[in-house]
Amino acid sequence: MPDQQLAWPNFDEILLEERRSLRSRYETAQPFPYLVLDNLFPAASLKRVTADFDNAQPHHWREIQSGLQCRRVSAPDSPLPSAAQEYFNIVNSGPFARFLSAVTGIPDLIPDPALFGGGMHQVAGGGTFEVHIDFEQHPRTFLSNRLAVITYLNEDWTEEDGGELELWRLKPRERGAAISPVFGRTVIMGQSKIAAHGHLQPIREGRTRRSVTAYFYTNGLLSRMSSDLLPTVYVARKGQSLRQSTELMVRLVTPPLLLGGIKALTQRMHGLFERPH
Template sequence: MSVNSLVIDPETLLISADEAREFGKAAAPEYRSRSPYPYGCFDNFMPPEILDRVREELRSLPAAESFFNRPQEKLKAAYMPERLGPYTRALFHSLNSKAFLAFLEELTGIEGLIPDPYFAGGGIHVVSNGGHLDIHADFNHHGKLNLERRMNVLIYLNKDWKEEYGGSFEVWNDDMTAKVAGFVPIFNRMCCFNTGSSTWHGNPEPVNHPTGEPRMSIALYYYTATWDSTRESHTTLFKPRPGTKDTKDRLEARHRFLHNVLPPFIWRRLDGRLRKLGI
């Protein structure tokens, strides 16, 4: 059996577990061999009518749960699945299912992947014209569940998108001296990658659609129960690209300083308050 896309029923959104495993197994050698960390790009990832229905529901959006407009994260909004349309919600839950995890585990070789029922940081991401997300490594610890973050899945929703419209997903090397790969966020393209404290990636080139359409994507994150007391958690770590106008993240630097100098019980209380205030 040869499978080169996700076998998922457009009506029920049920995924064929056996075929998902075969899909992951076939793509695993190339995915795992990539450097500086494993990553993959899959075009025509699922039946296109599924994402067409999602796009239709996204014509009407509620207020965003989060909105970022600072130098490192500009004009980026996130929408939680539970407040979106029923078909979109169902797709998110399907992509958190055992069958989809079977695909990811075969692809990555990571056993015991755990989906996030809270969709922390995930959901529908919308970057408006002029917006971007600088190169970064993601937060590494799901505090509510005490899990280690291991993998990201991004599925793009943008029809007829061209490279000159900006917003391409980029992979950078360990020492931030060179871009390794770039992927235009075209409709029904899925990019995924293992995550760690030096898996540098982002979409740093500003969105510049000629008619003002935003860059839209589905974002899901997966974890393992491998966190322990020897590890140090961090939030998103940004890195400026050499030779660009990218700026250092002074907010995170301030947090790291306070984390290092304050007693742990005081830091835990202060950290949540600072982040809510954005300082």
């Protein structure tokens, strides 16, 4: 509806002085570049997005269950409920991409309307996501992954509810920052070989951690045929279970191309078993 469209801000109107201040915060953040912005998007618009999680149909979702992550995500290229799609239309727009370039210093950012790795994310009670480094390259466009933008949709969230986004240092291997996933909070997070992150504190039973995520890319930094490009890389740390350590070892010794093939085959077989007869 037209009045709903007007609820989203025009990011071209953010003043140059504010953009410079945000860029300074981004570039000096530790343990790697990131920004935390509250109320970047209007609460009323985000509440409509939150309602879409309850209204989404089963075919919108893909379950990911392993020792390293337990969550539900919207599948790439899948239709989204209307308010969620409206959010991504804004985030993938020219004004927002220009805003991101201004506050991060990364020129010519390219959105991904297919939302590979992004979309609607939901973690139920008991769920976690081990510390990891995101994929370096989009598997179809071969563009270089440079930024993740995450907006949280969790009203009345407390520390006891768990699910803090943890940003980790690799040397020494320790947590460098923790971000509570409260409603209306947006995290703009640089993507690189040192951008290790996850949420290790289990979600409290009866609560659900919800977010919407989009990735942004650039062209020309990585060779399409490079053999050392990596998918998502998990980080070994003290306190992991035997199952988690075993999964990490399998991922370590399996070539990325073969690992991707195994994942695709597993997902295809899972879909066959779920298909009604």
